[in-house]
Amino acid sequence: MPPMGTPGAGPIDQTYTSFPAVKTEELLSVLQEMGLAVSAEDVAKPQSAMVQRVYMAFLDTLAGTLPDMLDARRDEACARMEHSEIFEDGIAWLLFYREVRAMMDAATVHDFHLQDLTRPHPKRFKRHMSALVNFFRFRSDRLAEFDELVLDTEELENRRLDLEEGSEQVRSALDALAAQRRDEEPQVHALRERNLALSDQLLRLKKEQGKLLGEVDALKGEKAQLAQHQSDVQHELHTVHTELHKLQARLAARPDDVRRQIADLHTQAAQERAGVRDAEAKAAALADKLQVLAQLDTDVAHAHAALEQIAGALERIARETRILDEAQHALAAHEEERAALEARHAELARETEHATHALAARRDELEAQRSASQARLDALTARLGEVSRTRKERHALAELRTNEAQAVEQEIESVLQAHEAHYAKMQRDKDALCRTAAAYMDALTRALAHA
Known part of the structure; x- marks a missing residue:
């Protein structure tokens, strides 16, 4: 803080101002x-x-x-x-x-x-x-x-900075999704081709299944007919056995007729056995076809499971594609916002540069x-x-003058003291002389009074 009370010149004339005066x-x-x-x-x-x-x-x-x-x-x-x-x-x-x-x-x-x-x-x-x-x-x-x-x-x-960081994260996620998609593209193509092959195979199997189901229905009808025919043959055999017992009972009476009837019955039985063997062969073929149909049902079930897996994979791929599209839209929005922020930042940079130039000019x-x-x-x-040098010289001169003044003052003081002593002595002499004169005047007065 500067010292107070430094001297200065008189007041300076007031000039006009461009700012309002305050109360x-x-x-x-x-x-x-x-x-x-x-x-x-x-x-x-x-x-x-x-x-x-x-x-x-x-x-x-x-x-x-x-x-x-x-x-x-x-x-x-x-x-x-x-x-x-x-x-x-x-x-x-x-x-x-x-x-x-x-x-x-x-x-x-x-x-x-x-x-x-x-x-x-x-x-x-x-x-x-x-x-x-x-x-x-x-x-x-x-x-x-x-x-x-x-x-x-x-x-x-x-x-x-947050948007740039988010943009980098989204870009990294998009790059990861794109890399994963590129890595999964061969698998997806293979799954699509397999799906097409399985679809074609499924169509063929469905057609074959339709044919086989038609054949099964036909064989079931034929089986029912054969079963009915077998029951009829068995009934006829039972009837033949019954008749045979009857004929055996009457064999003693007419052996030639019985033999002829037996021969006829044997012929008929042989024919029936041949028909039964044909029916059994058809039944065995039908059983083989039923086994093939069962295997076909198993293959169809496996094909359905594979199709469901493929459908799940396709759904997952579609979901990831939607996520990728949304991320791309978000990235585009971030890019637009980033462009706006960069424009604002450029404007602020220009303002800062202008202020810097102004500050530099002011500096x-x-x-x-x-x-x-x-x-x-x-x-x-x-x-x-x-x-300061002049003041030192003046200080030295002043000190010399002060010493001389002190010597003069001491001399004056000694003279004054001597004067005071002389004055006191003269005062005492004056008082003694006054007393002597007074006594003389009194004595003279008394002498004149007696005379």
Whole structure:
């Protein structure tokens, strides 16, 4: 913090401004928000110490410059000088004035001088406070907008990163599905060909099954006929046996007729046996056909199971195809959103680049001002060194004069003491002479009275 009470020149003429003037109440409200206890009388009659505290608070709020930072810069500048204690106050003042001057330039006040800190003028102080309050409001409004833009940018950046990560995951999943699909394509083609072959075989088997079922129905009908014929033959055999017993009973009476009947019966029985053998052969062939039909039913069941497996595989492939299509649609949507975000990011990048260029221009301008201020500081430092040397010479001369004055004072004091002693002696002599004269006058008066 710079020292208080450095002398300066008289007040400078006030210039016109492009910003609105603020009322004293509004200024006091802003200063109270900044933690400064300033009254209306302080604003009406500004003092150097109060003004410096106010400007230091605005430096802290608007520029982020703290007293410790100024002290550190002062110590750094004085560290390279001999007898730095002589220059500390002057350098501190120059650093503080340079920071305040830069802040006032940013607030569109270009006629700020050192005496506005050391010997403030009420009207100029009020005008400078109006500029800083308007600049503070503008900065607060823009700071909120800037913070909002920063948050939106961070949110968009995080969303872009999430979308890129999700896009990478979807792309990886799609690549995995595509690779799995490519790997399964030979199996799918084989299953399709097998499905077609099994379908053709199933159609052939169905046709053959239809034929065999027709033959089975025909054989069943023939079997029923043969069974009926067999029962009829058995009934006839039973009848023949019955007749044979009867004929055997009558054999003794007519043997030739019986023999003839027996021969006829044997012939008929042989024919019946031949018919039975044919029926049994047909029944055996029918049993073989039934066994073939049973095997065919088993093959058809296996074919149905294989068809169900193929249908499940086809359904799974169709489901995975739908999932792949949905993933491709989602990827397309992500790509569109990513393109929009990239456009927004490019726009923000352009705005950031513009702001960077503006900041660089402002930095160059401030650097030029800093160089000019540094040159002025160097000149002032040289002037301060010259003044310091002159002050040392004057201090030495003053010390010499002081020693001479002290010697003269001591001599004067001794003369005064001698004078006082002589005066006291003369006073005592005067008193004694007065007493002697009084006694003489009394004696003379008495003598004249007696005469």
